[in-house]
Amino acid sequence: MEKIIVTSALPYANGPIHIGHIAGAYLPADIYVRFQKLMKKDVIYICGSDEHGVPITINADKLGITPKEVVDKYHKNIKESFEKMNIGFDIFSRTTTEIHKKTSQKFFTELFENGYITTDIEKQLYCEDNKKFLPDRYIEGTCPHCGNLNARGDECPKCGKWLEAVELKNPRSNLCKSPLVIKETKHWYLSLDKLQAKLEEWINSKPWKENVKNFVLGWFKEGLQKRPITRDLNWGIPVPLSDEDAKGKVLYVWFDAPIGYLSNTIEWAEKSGNPEKWKDYWQNPETRLVHFIGKDNIPFHAIVWPAMLLGQKTKYILPSEIPANEHLSVEGEKISTSRGNAIWVDEFLEHFPSDYLRFYLASKAPENKDSDFSWKVFQEIINNELINVTANLFNRVLTFAYGNFDQKVPSLTESKLQDEDRKILAVIQKTLKEAKELYSTYRVRDVSRVILELARQGNQYFQEHEPWKLIKTDREKVGNIIHICIRLIEAVSILYYPIIPESASLMFEALDKKRKIQEIDLSSLVDIADASERPIEKPAPLFKKVEDKEIEARIKSLEERMKSVSEAETPKTEDSLIDIADFKKCVLKIGKVLEAEKVPKSSKLIKMQVKIGAEIRQIVGGLAPSYTPETLIGKKVAVVSNLKPAVLMGLKSEGMLLAAKMGDKLELLTMNGDIEDGATIS
Template identity: 45%
Template sequence: MRANVYLAGSNKRMNYNRILVTAALPYANGPVHIGHLAGCYLPADIYVRYQRSQKRDVRFICGSDEHGVPITIRAMKEGCTPQQVVDKYNKIIRDSFEGMGISFDIYSRTSNAVHHATAQDFFKTLYDKGIFQARETEQYFDEEKKVFLADRYIIGTCPVCQNPNAYGDQCEKCGSTLSPEQLINPRSALSNGALVKKPTTHWYFPLNEFEPFLKEWIVEGKKNEWKANVYGQCKSWIDAGLQPRAMTRDSNWGVPVPVPGADGKVLYVWFDAPIGYISATKELTPEWETYWKSEDTKLVHFIGKDNIVFHCIIFPSMLKAHGGFVLPENVPANEFLNIEGEKVSTSRNWAVWVDEYLKDFPEQQDILRYVLCANAPETKDNDFTWKDFQTRNNSELVDKFGNYVNRVLVLTHKLCGGKVPKWHAAIADDADKQLVAEIAASKARIEQSIESYKFRDALSEVIDLARKGNVYLQDKAPWKEASAIEKGALSDDEKIAAQQRIDNCLHLALQLTANLAIVSNPFLPFTAKKICYLLKVVERMLDWENAGKINLLNVGYPMRAPELLFRKIEDAEIDAQIAKLKAGLVASAQVQAQTAAPEEEAPLEELKAEISIDDFSKIDLRTGTIVQAAAVPKADKLLQLEIDLGFEKRTVLSGIAMHFKPEDIIGQQVVVVANLAPRKMRGIESKGMILMAENAEGKLEFVSPLNAVNNGATVK
C-alpha cells in the first residue's frame, strides 16, 4: 500500500509499516459536545478500528489540552484553581469518550510532567538552533492584578455588533475575529478595570521563513491528496503571506519557557498542545521514536476545520525546524456541525453534551455514532436535528439493519431449528449468486471509502448491504416454502427440494449477517459485538480479512435466541430533548443578563446631523428582489448579490455574510439605494447598497416592504 509519508526536510515518498493517528486535544475547560464527536473523534475512531481489523500496526493518540487562557477563565468563573478545573473536566471528557466507544490507545494530559519536559526540550532545541526571534512589544497590563493579559483576558465592546462583552480575539455574539486594539473601551476580565500598555518580551517563530517549504510540501504536493477544504485554507494562508508568530505568553499557568530571561512566561498553547501528541506517545510506548521518526510511519491528524492552520502550517513548520520528525500524510478535517439550524455555542449552552446524551440514552451509543457519521460534515457544515436523529434511527437502523438481522434469526429458529442450515451448491440460483457477489463488492467499496476518509459513503454501503439482504429475503420468502410443506400438499421429493431452498436462503442470509457485523464494526462497535453474541462466534471473526466471505458460520452451529439490535425512539423522547435544548438556552441568557453590568448595555447610535428635504430627495430608493447570492472569495463579510430592480439587474456587494447564508436570502425583497456611485471591492464593481437594520441582539435584518410590491417601485 502506498502512502504520502514525508520526513521533515525531505520530499521522498515511501511505503509505510505503521500508522500514527492523532485526534485534536480537547480543551479541559468544559465537556465535549456532539460537534466535537462529529468533527474529529468519531471519524478518527472509525479509521483506527478499521486499521486494527486489518491487523496493521496503528496507534491512536489523544489527551486533554490543559493549558491556555480558556482554562484560567473557567477557573475564575468557578472560583477554583486551574488545576481543579482540568482535573474536573478531564474526567468528564475521558468518561464521555469511553462511553461512546472512542478507542484511544492512550488519553493523556498536557499537565503531565512528561509533557512539560517534552515541550520544553522541543522549544530549547529550536532556541539553541537560533530559530526564534526575541521581540519587545507593548501589551495590555492589569495594574490591579499586576499581570499582562492575553487576548482572552481582555473584554470590551465589539466594533461590529456592539456586544459589550466581546473578547480580545473574537466576539462570540457575531463571530467576528478581533484584536484587543479593535475593542471599544477594553477592560480586564480579571478585575474589570481599565488597562494600560507596558513593554514585554516574547519569542517569535519566523513562520515566513518556512513559506518555500510549505509551498513545495502543500501547494505542490498535496493538491490532489488532501480534502479541498483543507488544501484551500492552507493555500489561502500561504498565498496571503505568513508572518512571525509569538510562541510564548505572559502567564502563571502553562509550560514554563526554559530559557534565560523568561520568568513569568509560558509556552503559547498552540506551540505546546500539538507536542502533546509526541509526549502522549512517549507515555504509551518506549518505542515512541519508531512512530514519530521512522520514514515508514504514516501520520494522520484528525481535526475540525478551526484547527487546520495549526496542524497543517504551524506544527509542520515546527517539526521541519526541529528536524527528524515525520510530517502528516493527511489531515482529513471536517467542517462544523450545527444544531437545530444554529451554530453550536457553549457560552449560550446551545449544544448537545455527550455526557448528558449517555445518561438520557443509556446503551444507545451506536445510534448517535450512526447519525453523526451518516450526517457527517465532511465537505460542508451540516445540521443535527433531534427529528433527523429519530428518523434515521427508526427508518434506517431499526427498519433496515436491525430488522434484517432479527428476521434472519427468527426464521432460522423457526424453520431450521436455530442452527446454521446446509448449503446446497447444486441448486444455487441467480439470486443466490448475485447476493454472494454483492457481499464481496460491498467489502471492496467500504474499504476504498474508509481508506479515502469518506466515512459517510462507507456507512451508506453498510446500510445498503442490509437493504439488499432484506430484498433477497423478501424475494425468496422461505416462510412460503415452509407453509407449503406444513400443508402436506407436496410430494416427498418436493418437500426435500423446498427445504433445501429454505436452507440455502437462510444459510446465505446468516453469512450476510456475519458480514454485516464485520463491516459495521468500525462504525457501530457495540452492535457488531452483539451480533457476534447472537451468532455465538468469537469477536476474532470481526477481522477484516473475513469480510466478503460466505463460509464464516459452520453448518449445524446453534444460534442464540433473537434479540432486537435497536429500539424505536419515541416522539416524547425527542420532544424532551428539544425542550431541554431550549431551556438551556433560556437559562444561559438569564445568567448572562444577571451578570452583565447595566452600564455595559450597548447604547443606540446617536442621530446624525440634520439634513434638508433637498438632501433627502437626492437619494433614489428602489425595491428589488435578490435573485442570486454568493460568497466573495477571501472576504469573510461580503456577499455578492444580483438584484432584480424591474428595469435592470444590478450587482451589489453587501457586508452581511456573517448574518445570512447565500442560499437563504434568494427571493428576499429589499430596498436599494439605486443612485449610489459605483464602487469596486475585491475587484468586483458594486452598483448600489441595500438597507439593513440592526436588532437588539446585534443581528442584521432586511428593510423590506410589509407586502410584496413590484421590483423597481420608488420608496418615498
C-alpha cells in the same frame, strides 16, 4: 509492517464535550482506527486533554479555584464521555504531565538553536496593582470606534469591531477594575517565513482533501508571517531560557498543544514497558501520521505543526493525511454553548445508547460540508434504517433459522443455487471490497450508505422468497436462502463494527459463538466463508425503537435551555428588579441532610430529615429524577428556612432546598469546607 499513528485534536479541558466535537474529530478517527485494526494494521490512537491557556485561568478566577482544579475536573469528565461513546484511544493523557513539559521545552530549544525563533518587543497592558501583564480577555475599556464603555480587549460587542487591547481608551482590568498602563514586554516568535519553502515543497506532494489543501495554499499566497509562541501568564509551560525577560512567560497554548501527540505517544511507550517504542512510530519513515481535526484547526495542523517538526534537529515524521471535517449544527443553527443549544454527550447518553449517536453521526458525517443534527431526523434514521432495515433482517432471519433448522446455520446445497442466489453472494463480495476502499479513504458517510444498502438487499431477498411458505415444499431451497442471508448478515456485522461496535459485536456473536469480531482479518476477507451447521443463538432484540414522546421531551428540554439562557442574557427592566429589602425577606441557611427516603407512590418526591443548627426539619422535595436518597445523605445544602410549611402527598414539608435546573437536570446548591449547618447565607 506499515505503522499508523492516528490522532484527534486535543479537546480543551475547560468544559464538557458536545456532539459537534464527537462528529468532527473523534468518531471519524475511532471508526478509522477500528477499521485498520480489523485490517490487522499496526495502528495506535493517541489523544489527551489540552490544559493550558487563558480561558482556563478565566474560568478558574470565576469559580474561585485554581486552573489545576479546573483541568482536573474536565479531564476526568471528557475522558469518561469518550469511554461511554466507545472512543477507543490507546492512550488519553493530558498536557500538564511532566513528559509533556519536557517534550515541549525540547521542541522550543531545538527551534531556538536552529534559528527559527526570534524575539520582538510588544506593547501590552499591565496591571500595576497585581504586577502582571493581562491577556486580552482580562481587559475592558472604552471602544475607540463607537464609544461603548464596556468593550473587551479583543472585540467591541456593540459595534462588532475587532480590537487590539492597547487601542482601548481608559483600559481597566475586569478582575480588579484597576486602570491599566501600557508597558513593553519581550516575546518569542516562530519564524514561519523561514520555513515556507520547505512547507510548500512538502504540501505540494500530498493528495489531501480539497478543503485542506485550498486553505493552506491561500496562506502561502499571502506569505507566512512570524507567530508569537510565548505569553505573559502564570499557567502553562515555562519558557526554557535563562534570559531574564523569559521569567513569568509560558509557551503559547497553540504551540504546546500539538506536541501532545508526541509526548502522549512517549508516555504510551513508557506505560507499555518499552520506553523507546515511540521511536518505531515517530522516527520511522514508513509510518503514516493521520490527524483528525475540525476545519478550524487546519492552519495549525497543516502549516504550524509541520513547521515545528521541520525545524527540529531531531528527525520526526510529518503528517501524511489531515482529514478535516466541517461543522455540525443543531436543529439548523450553529452550536453555541452561550446560546444553550449544545447537546452534551453525557446528556445524550442518559437517554439513548452510544451506538445510536454513532450511527446517526456516521450517516450524516460533516466530511465535505456542514451537516445538521435534528432530533426528529435522528428518530427517523434510527427507526427506519438501523431498526427497520438492519435489526429487522437480523431478527427475522435468525428467528426463522433457530426455529426451523435445529439452532444451526443450514447447509448450502450448491446444486440448488439459482441466479438470484448467486447475485446476492456477488453483492456481498462487492460490498466487502467497496466498504474497505471507502473506510480507507475516510468516507464514513458513503460507507454507511453501502452497508445499509447491503442490509436492504438482504431484506428484499428474504421477503421475495417467502421462506415461511416455501419450507413446506422445498426445504433445501429454503436452507440456501437462510444460509445466504446469514452470510450477508455476517458481512453487515463485520462492516458495521467500526461504526456501531457494541451492536455489531452482538450480531456477530449470535452467528458465531467461537470467535470475537475483533479476530476477523478484514484485509484478506473477500467473501464470507461457508457457515454450514454452525450453531446460532436465539436472537435477542438489538435495539429499542425511539418513541415520539422521547423526542418531544428532548426537543422541549433543548428549547427550555435556550430560553433560560436567552432570558439570563436579556437586560432586566426597572419593573423586574427587586429591592434589597425584598431579598432579605428570605432567610437562607445551611442544612445538613441526615436521612432521606423516596416517598411511596411518587416518582419525584424524596422525604428528608435536615439538620439546621439545633433544629431538625422534615423537608420534601422533587429530587428523585436527579438524586437517589443515598447520595443526599451528608450533603450540606442551602435551605429557605422561613417558608410557610406545605403538605405534599400527605407529608409536611418545613422548608425548601435551593437547586439549579437546566432542562430535566436538577443540581442542588451544596456547600464545601468546614462551614457548620445552621449558618446564615447572606
